[in-house]
Amino acid sequence: MRHMLRFATAATFLCGGLAASARAEELVLASYGGSFGEAIKACHIAPFEKATGATVSVKLNNSSQTAAALRATKGNPDLDVAFMDDAFSAQTNNEGLNEKLDRSKLTNAPDVIPTAWGKNDGYVVTMVSATAIIYDPKVVKTPPTSWLDLFDPQYAGKYVIGDISGTSGWQFLLALNKIKGGTLENVDPGIAAIRPLAQGSTVLYTQADQVVSLFERGEVAIAAWYPNNAAAAAAKGLSLAVAYPKEGAVGILPTMVIPKGTKKLDLAHKFIDQVLSAEGQKCFSERAIIGAVNTKVQLSDKVAQIVPYGETLKNTWFVDPDIVAKNIPNWTRRWQREVAR
Amino acid sequence: MMKTRTGLMLIAPLALVLAGFFLVPVLMLLPTSFGEYLPGSGMTPGVWTLENYTRIVTDDYYLEVIWRTLGLGLFVTLACLVLGYPLAYLIARGPQSWRVPLILLVVFPMMLNLVVRSFGWIALLTNRGLVNNLLIDLGLISTPLKLMFNLTGLMIGLTHIYLPFMVLMLVAAIQNVPRDVESAAATLGSSRIHVFTSVTLPLSAPGILAGSILVFVLTISALVTPRMLGGPTYKVMATVIYDEYMQLLDWPSGSALSFTLTFMAIAVIWLSSRLTKRWAGMA
Numbered sequence: 001m002r003h004m005l006r007f008a009t010a011a012t013f014l015c016g017g018l019a020a021s022a023r024a025e026e027l028v029l030a031s032y033g034g035s036f037g038e039a040i041k042a043c044h045i046a047p048f049e050k051a052t053g054a055t056v057s058v059k060l061n062n063s064s065q066t067a068a069a070l071r072a073t074k075g076n077p078d079l080d081v082a083f084m085d086d087a088f089s090a091q092t093n094n095e096g097l098n099e100k101l102d103r104s105k106l107t108n109a110p111d112v113i114p115t116a117w118g119k120n121d122g123y124v125v126t127m128v129s130a131t132a133i134i135y136d137p138k139v140v141k142t143p144p145t146s147w148l149d150l151f152d153p154q155y156a157g158k159y160v161i162g163d164i165s166g167t168s169g170w171q172f173l174l175a176l177n178k179i180k181g182g183t184l185e186n187v188d189p190g191i192a193a194i195r196p197l198a199q200g201s202t203v204l205y206t207q208a209d210q211v212v213s214l215f216e217r218g219e220v221a222i223a224a225w226y227p228n229n230a231a232a233a234a235a236k237g238l239s240l241a242v243a244y245p246k247e248g249a250v251g252i253l254p255t256m257v258i259p260k261g262t263k264k265l266d267l268a269h270k271f272i273d274q275v276l277s278a279e280g281q282k283c284f285s286e287r288a289i290i291g292a293v294n295t296k297v298q299l300s301d302k303v304a305q306i307v308p309y310g311e312t313l314k315n316t317w318f319v320d321p322d323i324v325a326k327n328i329p330n331w332t333r334r335w336q337r338e339v340a341r
Numbered sequence: 342m343m344k345t346r347t348g349l350m351l352i353a354p355l356a357l358v359l360a361g362f363f364l365v366p367v368l369m370l371l372p373t374s375f376g377e378y379l380p381g382s383g384m385t386p387g388v389w390t391l392e393n394y395t396r397i398v399t400d401d402y403y404l405e406v407i408w409r410t411l412g413l414g415l416f417v418t419l420a421c422l423v424l425g426y427p428l429a430y431l432i433a434r435g436p437q438s439w440r441v442p443l444i445l446l447v448v449f450p451m452m453l454n455l456v457v458r459s460f461g462w463i464a465l466l467t468n469r470g471l472v473n474n475l476l477i478d479l480g481l482i483s484t485p486l487k488l489m490f491n492l493t494g495l496m497i498g499l500t501h502i503y504l505p506f507m508v509l510m511l512v513a514a515i516q517n518v519p520r521d522v523e524s525a526a527a528t529l530g531s532s533r534i535h536v537f538t539s540v541t542l543p544l545s546a547p548g549i550l551a552g553s554i555l556v557f558v559l560t561i562s563a564l565v566t567p568r569m570l571g572g573p574t575y576k577v578m579a580t581v582i583y584d585e586y587m588q589l590l591d592w593p594s595g596s597a598l599s600f601t602l603t604f605m606a607i608a609v610i611w612l613s614s615r616l617t618k619r620w621a622g623m624a
Contacts, residue, residue, distance in 0.1 A: 064588050071383070071590070091590065095383035163573035165588050202468075203490075204573045217469055326381030329589040337402045340574040 025054040030082035033060040035232040043283035063088040070097045077259035081268040086253040087324035093122035099258040105269040108276040123255040128291030130249035131171040134230040139221035163204035164335040171250035172224040231289035244312040251318040374596035393597035410578040414561040420500045421507040429511030459569040490572040498570045507552040514548020550617040
């Protein structure tokens with residue numbers, strides 16, 4: 001009897017083991033939602049699943065939610081690979097939550113611009129976007145050329161800027177601060193300059209797509225917003241145009257990290273390799289209207305006019321993510337107390 | 342009389358669930374609230390500080406948020422009481438045939454998801470929302486009223502959402518008031534109003550207290566509705582805590598604020614139960 005029991009147990013284990021290996025491996029990806037998420041699905045997840053036979057399950061998070069999740073599940077993450085903006089990747093990297101990326105496992109690593117790699121290869125920049133000026137050319141006849149154009153009295157009550165909780169919020173604050181003579185250590189001039197603007201803004205948007213309906217209903221004519229979101233809305237028939245201010249747009253760098261402790265290390269590297277591949281980057285750039293980091297990618301004219309590219313890219317300000325991570329709580333607290341109050 | 346042991350056994354399942362899933366996680370936050378957070382590098386291990394708490398009482402922004410939260414809790418509770426008592430009275434003392442439909446109407450909104458209900462209020466209250474458009478079309482106002490991102494919006498949304506809790510509590514309490522006592526008072530020459538104010542109202546005090554505590558605590562800890570109707574500028578404690586945790590990643594500060602909120606809730610419950618007991622002559 002005992003013999004039979006042992007046999008049965010062994011057989012169960014064996015069958016279980018076989019079933020597990022036959023089942024496709026699952027990779028958990030934290031990604032932003034909206035048009036970004038759809039483009040990730042079409043350009044990266046679909047070819048990745050086809051090539052590896054693994055399945056990707058997507059968790060929709062913004063950067064700070066992913067960073068909070070990584071800290072909460074330190075060492076035993078329930079995410080295998082994640083998108084985060086560079087300041088948050090720098091933060092989790094400094095907290096020791098990021099796996100060092102193994103460039104030898106990334107066949108496309110040599111084609112990526114050298115500045116894409118984060119400190120100690122703790123993360124890699126996968127695309128380039130920006131905060132710039134978006135306007136409705138039906139209302140705004142002369143294209144804006146400066147961040148200060150948002151102050152033009154003719155747009156009083158007809159403009160919108162983002163809350164500091166979103167990327168465009170602190171980026172526009174920093175851009176204004178620089179124009180007014182401030183530095184990254186001293187944002188007093190920026191805080192003082194942005195207060196009247198924030199008080200008069202139609203709303204302080206917290207979700208990028210909130211701005212779409214504001215333009216749609218004609219509530220605003222000009223905004224500090226994202227070219228890729230504007231292009232997606234314009235493709236659906238909205239009258240929108242992108243202007244890069246002469247003082248420079250502020251660059252947004254969505255990165256990828258592998259959380260330390262994931263059991264899918266190889267698979268996660270393969271996914272990042274897919275995201276960095278020339279085909280993947282080309283597909284994603286054209287679809288989501290975002291700049292690429294793979295030097296082999298040639299953007300179409302349509303995309304090149306919208307994303308930071310060539311002259312506008314050279315002029316774009318990329319703020320050191322470590323400095324942003326260090327200062328953003330302070331900027332946020334000052335914003336809450338001195339700007340939005 | 343029930344034996345103590347039987348009583349303990351009866352509450353054991355709930356007590357265990359509360360201890361395991363509420364008390365222990367909350368206590369685990371306690372050390373965090375004394376931790377030090379350095380933006381850019383994370384929590385410093387082994388460093389303990391009171392600063393997270395002292396900052397709450399010295400920073401006038403936090404104080405403003407705390408007073409706003411308490412004021413909101415008070416206003417919403419009063420609004421629910423004033424709106425809910427007549428309705429509860431009608432349900433408890435009105436025609437029998439009205440009871441079920443009325444209770445269904447009270448409970449019905451609770452079947453909808455909180456996000457959906459809050460979003461409904463956004464559609465109604467926003468600058469170009471239903472209410473403002475109607476008033477503008479009628480020529481009553483020329484520029485939209487500010488109904489969102491301020492006290493008005495939160496009051497409207499939260500009162501609507503928590504009214505059912507108050508009404509259900511009050512119905513049970515009013516039903517428990519013996520009709521005989523009211524009749525006795527009437528026989529002794531009391532007017533209907535006097536019967537209500539000196540008999541029915543004090544005897545339903547336990548229900549008023551329970552409903553008020555429930556609504557108050559739910560209001561000061563509400564997150565979803567204040568986030569949606571308060572927006573990025575009109576913050577209450579729950580939304581500030583959420584921001585500290587999820588946006589600034591400053592968990593020590595968020596934990597300290599959470600404990601402050603918890604202590605405030607406990608203090609208010611304790612205080613109000615003492616006051617009500619005295620008022621209802623139960624002390």
